[in-house]
Amino acid sequence: MRIALLAGDGIGPEVIAQARRVLDALGLDLTYEEALVGGAAYKAVGHPLPPETLDVARRADAILFGAVGDFDCDHLERHLRPEQAILGLRKELVLFSNLRPAKMFAELADASALRPEVASAIDLVIVRELNGDVYFGEKGMRKTADGLREGYDIMSYNEAEVRRIAHSAFRAARARRGKLCSVDKANVLETSQLWRDVVIEVSADYPDVELSHMYVDNAAMQLVRNPGQFDVIVTGNLFGDILSDQASMCVGSIGMLASASLDANGKGLYEPIHGSAPDIAGQGKANPLATILSAAMMLRYSLDQGAAADRIEAAVAKALAGGARSPDLGGTMTTSEMGDAVLAAL
Amino acid sequence: MRIALLAGDGIGPEVIAQARRVLDALGLDLTYEEALVGGAAYKAVGHPLPPETLDVARRADAILFGAVGDFDCDHLERHLRPEQAILGLRKELVLFSNLRPAKMFAELADASALRPEVASAIDLVIVRELNGDVYFGEKGMRKTADGLREGYDIMSYNEAEVRRIAHSAFRAARARRGKLCSVDKANVLETSQLWRDVVIEVSADYPDVELSHMYVDNAAMQLVRNPGQFDVIVTGNLFGDILSDQASMCVGSIGMLASASLDANGKGLYEPIHGSAPDIAGQGKANPLATILSAAMMLRYSLDQGAAADRIEAAVAKALAGGARSPDLGGTMTTSEMGDAVLAAL
Ligand SMILES: CC(C)[C@H](C(=O)O)[C@@H](O)C(=O)O
Ligand SMILES: CC(C)[C@H](C(=O)O)[C@@H](O)C(=O)O
Numbered sequence: 001m002r003i004a005l006l007a008g009d010g011i012g013p014e015v016i017a018q019a020r021r022v023l024d025a026l027g028l029d030l031t032y033e034e035a036l037v038g039g040a041a042y043k044a045v046g047h048p049l050p051p052e053t054l055d056v057a058r059r060a061d062a063i064l065f066g067a068v069g070d071f072d073c074d075h076l077e078r079h080l081r082p083e084q085a086i087l088g089l090r091k092e093l094v095l096f097s098n099l100r101p102a103k104m105f106a107e108l109a110d111a112s113a114l115r116p117e118v119a120s121a122i123d124l125v126i127v128r129e130l131n132g133d134v135y136f137g138e139k140g141m142r143k144t145a146d147g148l149r150e151g152y153d154i155m156s157y158n159e160a161e162v163r164r165i166a167h168s169a170f171r172a173a174r175a176r177r178g179k180l181c182s183v184d185k186a187n188v189l190e191t192s193q194l195w196r197d198v199v200i201e202v203s204a205d206y207p208d209v210e211l212s213h214m215y216v217d218n219a220a221m222q223l224v225r226n227p228g229q230f231d232v233i234v235t236g237n238l239f240g241d242i243l244s245d246q247a248s249m250c251v252g253s254i255g256m257l258a259s260a261s262l263d264a265n266g267k268g269l270y271e272p273i274h275g276s277a278p279d280i281a282g283q284g285k286a287n288p289l290a291t292i293l294s295a296a297m298m299l300r301y302s303l304d305q306g307a308a309a310d311r312i313e314a315a316v317a318k319a320l321a322g323g324a325r326s327p328d329l330g331g332t333m334t335t336s337e338m339g340d341a342v343l344a345a346l
Numbered sequence: 347m348r349i350a351l352l353a354g355d356g357i358g359p360e361v362i363a364q365a366r367r368v369l370d371a372l373g374l375d376l377t378y379e380e381a382l383v384g385g386a387a388y389k390a391v392g393h394p395l396p397p398e399t400l401d402v403a404r405r406a407d408a409i410l411f412g413a414v415g416d417f418d419c420d421h422l423e424r425h426l427r428p429e430q431a432i433l434g435l436r437k438e439l440v441l442f443s444n445l446r447p448a449k450m451f452a453e454l455a456d457a458s459a460l461r462p463e464v465a466s467a468i469d470l471v472i473v474r475e476l477n478g479d480v481y482f483g484e485k486g487m488r489k490t491a492d493g494l495r496e497g498y499d500i501m502s503y504n505e506a507e508v509r510r511i512a513h514s515a516f517r518a519a520r521a522r523r524g525k526l527c528s529v530d531k532a533n534v535l536e537t538s539q540l541w542r543d544v545v546i547e548v549s550a551d552y553p554d555v556e557l558s559h560m561y562v563d564n565a566a567m568q569l570v571r572n573p574g575q576f577d578v579i580v581t582g583n584l585f586g587d588i589l590s591d592q593a594s595m596c597v598g599s600i601g602m603l604a605s606a607s608l609d610a611n612g613k614g615l616y617e618p619i620h621g622s623a624p625d626i627a628g629q630g631k632a633n634p635l636a637t638i639l640s641a642a643m644m645l646r647y648s649l650d651q652g653a654a655a656d657r658i659e660a661a662v663a664k665a666l667a668g669g670a671r672s673p674d675l676g677g678t679m680t681t682s683e684m685g686d687a688v689l690a691a692l
Contacts, residue, residue: 069533083533113570118459134480134501139536144504151540152502155480158494185584187415187429190485194497218621220592221600224459224570238531242588246566254567 004060010276011286012066018288018339038082039070048085062302065271095261098128107320111252121228128240162198169234179231255287258294270294284334287326318345350406356622357632358412364634364685384428385416394431408648415622441607444474453666457598467574474586508544515580525577601633604640616640630680633672664691
């Protein structure tokens with residue numbers, strides 16, 4: 001089983017190193033190919049997603065990704081910025097279905113800003129569409145009739161794009177508690193109206209799944225008020241970006257949340273949902289658990305190694321129960337000490 | 347002083363009635379003109395924002411607005427839906443600056459889903475742009491080259507639009523703790539890049555205000571993790587919609603949050619940020635405090651009656667301290683009993 005390791009920028013290399021240690025300890029037949037990505041790739045070879053990196057990703061069975069983002073690159077033209085690497089991989093490999101589970105580890109009840117009784121009820125998955133929306137429409141700077149600078153971005157979804165993500169989400173709901181909440185802004189956006197219409201059409205194939213609809217402003221509110229009400233949430237690229245970061249904090253720390261970005265055949269890219277955190281890079285302060293949990297998702301979804309995935313997740317829970325805490329969780333352990341704790345628990 | 351009273355749909359009439367009682371008790375020289383708006387207007391005269399209603403709003407010194415939204419109207423063409431009434435008023439009257447304060451009433455520390463120590467630190471204002479963004483760009487349904495249905499909405503801001511809201515926000519920050527956080531998604535959106543560039547340009551006029559920038563996904567996370575870090579947040583129409591509803595829940599209930607939508611001369615529309623809540627309409631369950639607090643904002647910002655506004659706000663705090671609680675606050679008081687409690691405290 002061939003894994004592409006794309007560590008990227010900031011804390012990316014540090015957290016990937018710990019995930020690699022955990023994977024190596026499982027005794028599976030894994031081979032790794034490393035490649036440059038993001039600001040690191042730009043600085044080395046002039047492009048955030050060089051063709052060689054894309055090749056490595058294409059020929060791998062799965063991709064483990066760290067993070068991209070580098071303040072040094074903020075002044076570059078948009079197509080050369082680090083973020084274009086992750087957007088490019090999602091688009092080129094047609095990784096349209098992004099699963100972002102948020103579940104409260106009982107051991108972390110103290111770390112959430114939410115009251116323990118609210119936080120402990122969280123067990124949801126956000127299914128975020130990853131190939132469309134205002135992320136990938138035409139965009140640019142232009143002049144208005146009066147000669148003013150204007151920035152614009154076209155938001156859109158077509159029915160095929162909505163249908164495939166809706167099927168992903170209904171299947172995810174069917175495998176869980178059978179409840180799907182579709183989040184949009186259909187009272188204002190035509191893109192959302194099409195989204196809602198198509199989700200309703202697809203629901204005919206899943207009579208066993210209970211479908212509801214919520215406006216995104218209300219969803220942001222309900223995720224604070226009573227996140228335990230949600231099982232699976234399906235939403236577009238932009239709203240999914242916002243709501244999944246919000247949900248991550250409800251379970252204690254963004255340093256805990258893993259994600260899978262899948263194509264139609266189950267090939268996937270796995271990444272922590274936190275970013276490159278340049279402010280703490282190189283200091284051993286990063287929490288590697290989101291990346292380690294992403295590696296577990298990789299084993300389960302792309303490599304058909306469910307038992308190994310279970311072992312990793314159990315080891316993470318055991319490490320937390322044993323008191324392993326990085327700074328984001330209110331502790332003082334370093335990145336590699338957190339890795340040690342998971343390895344010891346394995 | 348002439349006030350347009352637009353009660354609208356759902357719980358709108360119930361909460362407006364209580365605000366009216368409170369205003370009447372102040373002994374000010376106020377006259378009222380009522381007008382139909384939203385689904386109620388559509389059902390009566392075939393349009394959610396009839397010309398007569400727009401005239402009433404135009405000739406008033408200030409507008410007190412309830413809520414619009416009615417499930418019966420969800421199948422109508424977009425331009426006939428209730429939401430178009432509030433969007434139309436904001437646009438026609440050039441109410442571009444939406445102030446949404448979120449402050450924890452000490453008496454309500456128990457009602458927030460956040461831990462008391464996190465919630466009690468909240469004292470922020472969201473300044474939301476209200477006349478542009480993906481809300482008002484060209485939008486519609488079209489066919490792709492392959493004949494697929496596609497919904498689209500154009501997101502855009504020009505420099506003049508960003509400049510005027512940035513000035514509003516910098517002034518608001520100067521009148522408070524001097525900190526402004528501009529929220530965008532400049533790593534993906536050109537609209538956000540222009541937003542960020544112009545906010546930075548405007549900041550040259552306000553050397554005494556400390557400006558920072560945050561991506562919207564991070565902001566949604568920080569509003570849960572540590573909302574006390576914010577003083578004034580300035581953002582676009584769509585992100586402001588989402589973040590302000592989220593912030594409302596952090597302070598306990600969306601039933602508490604007032605808002606002002608101002609034009610360049612201080613004329614304004616005042617409304618609770620909650621919606622029409624058709625599920626509880628007519629049952630006396632709605633919390634009228636957000637509307638009563640909106641009336642206070644109206645007195646302060648448009649009618650130059652700061653002392654009367656202070657009286658209302660003090661009465662609301664006193665009513666809460668005395669135990670007044672509607673169902674959203676964990677109590678059993680009806681809408682009019684909540685009004686009684688505020689009147690008694692006045
Ligand atoms: C880095 C950025 C482009 C990206 C996104 O907005 O999708 C990130 O926030 C994420 O959620 O993976
Ligand atoms: C009713 C709707 C169009 C409106 C909006 O999205 O602006 C509402 O959610 C608000 O925040 O005032």
